[in-house]
Amino acid sequence: MKNLFPIVLFCFFVSTASAQSKFNYDLNKPVVQYHLPEILNEISGLTDIDSTQVACVQDELGIIFIYDFRSGKIVSQHRFDSIGDFEGLTYTKNALYILRSDGRLSEWNHFPSNRISLNHYQLSLLTSNNEGLCFDQHHNRLLIAAKSKPLNKVEKSERFIYAFDLATKKLQEKPLYSLNVEYLAEKARSFHIQQTDTNAKGAIKPFNFRPASLAVHPKTDDIYIISAADKLLIVMNRKGEVISMKSLNTEMFAKAEGITFLHDGTMIITNEAAGKTPNLLVFEMKE
Helix, strand or coil: CECCCCCCCCCCEEEEECCCCCCCCCCCCCEEECCCCCCCCCCCEEEEECCCCCEECCCCEEEEEEECCCCCEEEEEEEEECCCCEEEEEECCCCEEEEEEEEEEEEEEECCCCCCCEEECCCCCCCEEHHHHEEEHHCCEHHHCCCCCCCCCHHHHEEEEEEECCCCCEECCCCCCEHHHHHHHHHHHHEEEEEEECCCCECCCCCCCCEEEEEECCCCCCCEEEEEECEEEEEECCCCEEEEEEEEEEEEEECCEEEEEECCCCCEEEEECCCCEEEEEEEEECC
């Protein structure tokens, strides 16, 4: 069922001004909002399949769900594994790729063919918890965003984005991007975004950034990255510079775990239930 809701502007980060780089979406006004069924309470990976359907995965079930966001219904289900911590999902038109948090990348060619034959790649990542996965079409590669800090304590302030070459089926040796948490905290201040979350003693928690999902914009070629834990959406250009940063209000974005774009720039974001109801939000691109 289609649902449109009033917006309550209360969030983990509070934006105090609008002097930001141009952002082509109004996060307070989705074109449509759907409540998702209970089986998708922990919806994590998300990818567009065509102009009316997306694929998604629930992080504890080895099942791909095809959801029609025009009708607001699950139209098919495709089991590929038993249980596991499945977090990332992307579709290249030739294959569907599924990322497990420990760095196992599964390739399902000719999805959704009746005969399931998966290729698995255990990636040598420098991080133990990895959630973001998207197709970088212009470079024929996948981008993988690490949610956790590197295992090397020297680089604990970095958040890595890796590249997996689809021609060679090899992981690029070094991370493609490295986002420094202190740099992100400085950018948050420049965008007038203030962290308000406190610990048990009432003190403001240090700035953190834990990417849960990412996607390449089909028109601007910028990279959109969501950190569910921080209620934050950042936009990064190809130089690795943060050009926009937006707060996600908790009433609408209970726990944003998925983002994808249609070819026309329409943005789709999904949220886990997080004690509420999982949802799918559709946002039109503004000219």
